[in-house]
Amino acid sequence: xxxxxxxxxxxxxxxxxxxxxxxxxxxxxxxxxxxxxxxxxxxxxxxxxxxxxxxxxxxxxxxxxxxxxxxxxxxxxxxxxxxxxxxxxxxxxxxxxxxxxxxxxxxxxxxxxxxxxxxxxxxxxxxxxxxxxxxxxxxxxxxxxxxxxxxxxxxxxxxxxxxxxxxxxxxxxxxxxxxxxxxxxxxxxxxxxxxxxxxxxxxxxxxxxxxxxxxxxxxxxxxxx
Numbered sequence: 001x002x003x004x005x006x007x008x009x010x011x012x013x014x015x016x017x018x019x020x021x022x023x024x025x026x027x028x029x030x031x032x033x034x035x036x037x038x039x040x041x042x043x044x045x046x047x048x049x050x051x052x053x054x055x056x057x058x059x060x061x062x063x064x065x066x067x068x069x070x071x072x073x074x075x076x077x078x079x080x081x082x083x084x085x086x087x088x089x090x091x092x093x094x095x096x097x098x099x100x101x102x103x104x105x106x107x108x109x110x111x112x113x114x115x116x117x118x119x120x121x122x123x124x125x126x127x128x129x130x131x132x133x134x135x136x137x138x139x140x141x142x143x144x145x146x147x148x149x150x151x152x153x154x155x156x157x158x159x160x161x162x163x164x165x166x167x168x169x170x171x172x173x174x175x176x177x178x179x180x181x182x183x184x185x186x187x188x189x190x191x192x193x194x195x196x197x198x199x200x201x202x203x204x205x206x207x208x209x210x211x212x213x214x215x216x217x218x219x220x221x222x223x224x225x
Contacts, residue, residue, distance in 0.1 A: 007049050014045035014115040017127040018108045024134045030101045031088045040081065040105055041112040047077045048116025074113050081109040104130070145201055149179075152209065153195045155221035160185060160192040163218055167194065170212050176200050191220060 018041025019034060026033035032040075051073040058068065085102030107130055115123040156163055160183055171178055176198045185192040206224050213219060 007053075010049065010115050010118065011042050011045050013120065014112045014123070015042045017041060017111060017115070017123055020127055021104055021108055021130055021134070024131065025101055025104055031090075031098060032084070032101050032105055037104065037108050040084070041108045041115075044077050044081075044109040044112030045116040047073050048113040052117065077109060077113065078106075081106055100134075104134075148200050149197065150200070150206065151195065151197050151225045153193065153223040153225075154213070154219060155191055155193050156216070156218045157191050157220060158218040160194060163216070164194055166216075167196070167213070171196070171198055171209075174208065174212065 015038050018037045022032075022034040022037025025037065051070045054070075054073075055068045085105045088101045088105065089096065089098040107126065111123045111126050114126070154167070164181070164183065168178060177200070179197045179199055181194065181196045183192055183194045210222060210224065213222060
């Protein structure tokens with residue numbers, strides 16, 4: 001097999017392995033899915049091949065000042081992939097989504113560089129480990145107890161100092177820990193707004209809070225986040 005076919009085979013293998021990881025992301029309807037992962041993997045592999053072969057362009061140059069660093073383009077690839085990864089991270093109402101997909105892009109880029117260097121076993125083994133992580137560890141991750149942060153905004157009438165003590169007591173009895181709170185009083189419009197940030201261990205049902213507060217006649221409006 002000629003050397004040119006070997007380079008092309010590396011790009012093909014990088015595309016296939018990247019597509020395997022991209023398939024899992026596509027199943028979950030992520031922003032960076034099947035085609036994106038393939039393009040990133042093949043592009044990184046090509047970048048690594050260019051890094052390894054760029055000295056061929058200067059083989060006839062005899063200069064003490066010329067220095068060829070095969071890793072220089074790889075540095076740029078891993079730095080630049082961060083911009084693509086940042087584009088897949090979405091912050092929505094205090095929740096952050098897309099970090100796993102961004103991590104997959106980073107791993108795919110590193111895998112493409114490895115295949116570009118000819119480290120097939122490392123590239124294939126990494127792909128297998130990534131797929132095991134994505135497909136099997138999600139169920140374990142969901143069973144790990146973790147803190148959940150929520151925010152509630154209550155619009156009410158009457159004395160807010162008395163009412164807030166009752167609310168704090170309800171939250172404490174339900175197992176929530178109040179981290180911070182603030183209130184805003186509108187004297188002219190005769191209502192106040194109480195906003196509470198609270199934490200719980202494990203996901204709790206927000207409807208239970210609404211049911212606990214529905215008997216208060218002072219409440220005008222509740223916004224739960």
